Every structure is written in C-alpha cells, then in structure tokens.
Amino acid sequence: MSESSSIGVVKLSGGVEWALHCCVVLSAATEPTPATKLAELHDVSPSYLAKHLQSLSGAGLIHSTQGKSGGYLLTRSAADITVLQIVEAIDGATPAFRCTEVRQRGPLAASAESCTIPCGIARVMGDADRAWRESLGAVTVADLADELSSTAGPATLPRVNRWLQTGT
Amino acid sequence: MSESSSIGVVKLSGGVEWALHCCVVLSAATEPTPATKLAELHDVSPSYLAKHLQSLSGAGLIHSTQGKSGGYLLTRSAADITVLQIVEAIDGATPAFRCTEVRQRGPLAASAESCTIPCGIARVMGDADRAWRESLGAVTVADLADELSSTAGPATLPRVNRWLQTGT
DNA sequence: TCAACTCGGATATCTTGTGTCCGCGAATCT
DNA sequence: AGATTCGCGGACACAAGATATCCGAGTTGA
DSSP: OOSOOOOOOOBOOTHHHHHHHHHHHHHTOSSOBOHHHHHHHHTOOHHHHHHHHHHHHHTTSEEEEOSTTOEEEESSOGGGOBHHHHHHHHHOSOOSOOOOOGGGSSTTOOOGGGGSSOOHHHHHHHHHHHHHHHHHHTOBHHHHHHHHHHHHOTTHHHHHHHHHHHOO | OOSOOOOOOOBOOTHHHHHHHHHHHHHTOSSOBOHHHHHHHHTOOHHHHHHHHHHHHHTTSEEEEOSTTOEEEESSOGGGOBHHHHHHHHHOSOOSOOOOOGGGSSTTOOOGGGGSSOOHHHHHHHHHHHHHHHHHHTOBHHHHHHHHHHHHOTTHHHHHHHHHHHOO
C-alpha cells in the first residue's frame, strides 16, 4: 500500500453539535451575539467554538460583525438554513465513502476502460450517503427552534436571548 | 471543557471497502480462502486486511478454519448478509452522533428530569443515521455479486475463485 | 509424531481531530 | 480625529484514533 491511500473516512466532527445549538439560539436573536457569550452559555471551550463559528461564517451561513458590540448573526431566515448545510460547513462536503478502485489492482485487475461506471460497492455507499444527507437536508433550524419551543416551552428561547443580551 | 468529552464522532474506517470486496469474493467460494490470498488478490497490506477479517470473524459473519488448508468462509448464504452488518462489524455499531446534552450545561441548564426525551438535534441526527443504516441494510452481498456479474460479466467471479485456488 | 501453515492479539507509526494562543481589524468613547 | 477596547481570523501544540506490522497460539495434514 504505497499509494496515498486516503480511503473514504467519514468523520462527524464533535463541534457539529455545538454549531447546531448556536444556530438555534441565533435564530431568535435580534442583535449580534459574540462567540464568548455562546461559549459561556453552553459551557464549552471558547476558542474551539470560535473555530467552528468561523467555518460557518466562511460557508456564508452566519455573518460576523466586528467592533465593540460585534458578534454573530444569521445571514438569512432560519427557515432557509438546513442542518445539512451546517454539517457540511463544519465537516466538509466530502462523501463518507471514497472508492479506491480495488478492482483495478492486483493480478486480476480489470481494465481501466471497463471501469467507467462506479462499482456496486461504491454505488451502495453513495446511495446510503445520499439518504443520510437527504434526511438532514429536510430539516431546517426553524424546525429545530419550533421543536424546542413545543417541548421545553415557548419561553425558553426568548429567555436565552435575554440572558445573552443582559446577563440575567 | 474538562469533561472526557467523547462527542459523537463517526469514523468510517477505510478497511470497510476491503472487507466488502472480500465478502463478495467469498460468496462464490466453496473452499476456505486464506487472508494472504485475499490480500494478494486485492494488492493490499496482508496484516491489515487480516485485522479486519478478524473483526468479521468476531461478528460471526465469516468462519475461520486454521491449519494447513485453512482460511475464511461465509457462515451463511450471501443473501443473508447485509452490507450494514459488515460495516458495523468493522466500524462498530456506535451511532454517528452522540448527544452531549449541552442543554444541561451552562448557566441556563435545563433540569435533568425535563430531559427524558432526546433533544431535537439528537433526534434529527438519529433519524439521518437510521436512514443511512436502513439504506445499507437493504443490500446483501448476494446483490453485490449479482451486480458484479451483470456489469463485469458472469465469468469474473468464478475466474477469481479459480485463481484463489489454483493460481492461474 | 512432526512440521508447516493458519488465525489471533499485542505492538509501533502516523494522519486527523481537538484544543489553544496571538495578531489584525473595526466600532466606540473622549 | 485619535486612542482604546473588544471581537474575529488564522497559525500553533496536544491527543486520540486509524493505519500498518510483527510475533505467538492453535490446528490440520502428512
């Protein structure tokens, strides 16, 4: 295995959870919220959370304003942001499985011109990955916020935002 | 973040591809096939492939016979082995996403008794993971073998097994 | 009985995620 | 307008997990 290998390795970064929670909170925010406050609210590492928020900013999901009363804000309505977009912004859009084309290796290697179509294994993996992404793309952060309101009570989200602004 | 963390980290090991190819080959085998031969056939690291085959053996998908003419063999019909079982044998059945219960942390932590139901984020991730596994569980190695026969020709699989036995 | 061949687990190496730090830019206050 | 304060952005260590390997235990066949 002298090849650069790099088999398909799906890794779902842990920071995805934090990013999702932040987006839900931001969906009800009306003023920029600094990363420090978000980290304090969730009790997580401020620097590391900032890193993930940067990824979200780079993906165009949230907008950052600098300065004294700066912070983060959603770029568009929460109904127009899917969890898939957040996951892909953090973890990258690379598919879970990458075919190494083992059929073209070894003593009984298949000819290259006969491999225009992906092999069955790659297709199955691709279908599963597609199903996973489709499931994630069907849910928006607005849905998550609604879900939170109906389970934890409608007052939770406004209360969180009040704490972010005033600290009480 | 002094906690042991252990956020949900899904890692799709690269050896899954090798394991799948091996199972497809073994589906047409009639005699035990040693790991060395399988590694040589696919041109991959023999030791590393052996490790994965051990995982498959531990999961009860393939049976190992030691001794001079030993090797691996499927424990049951290829139609009764799904891709999902192979993936879970290699990568483990741990779900892609593990909720850290961030809602119970920080200054506005929710009470523990109000968290009997998983939060919306965990549910969405769980649904996506379930869709992924369902898609993988719908395909058997027999399906993969059939697919290979129809695309690469019906003679490929027998020829591979002849090479494994005789070397020609 | 003996020997060869097989699997199985314990062992190094290395990429990748996890976590942290300092510099740059922008808005506020004087 | 200038200095200051605050927050974002990218560059820097640390650790965990995957990748790759080797040697010992067990078994079959002669």
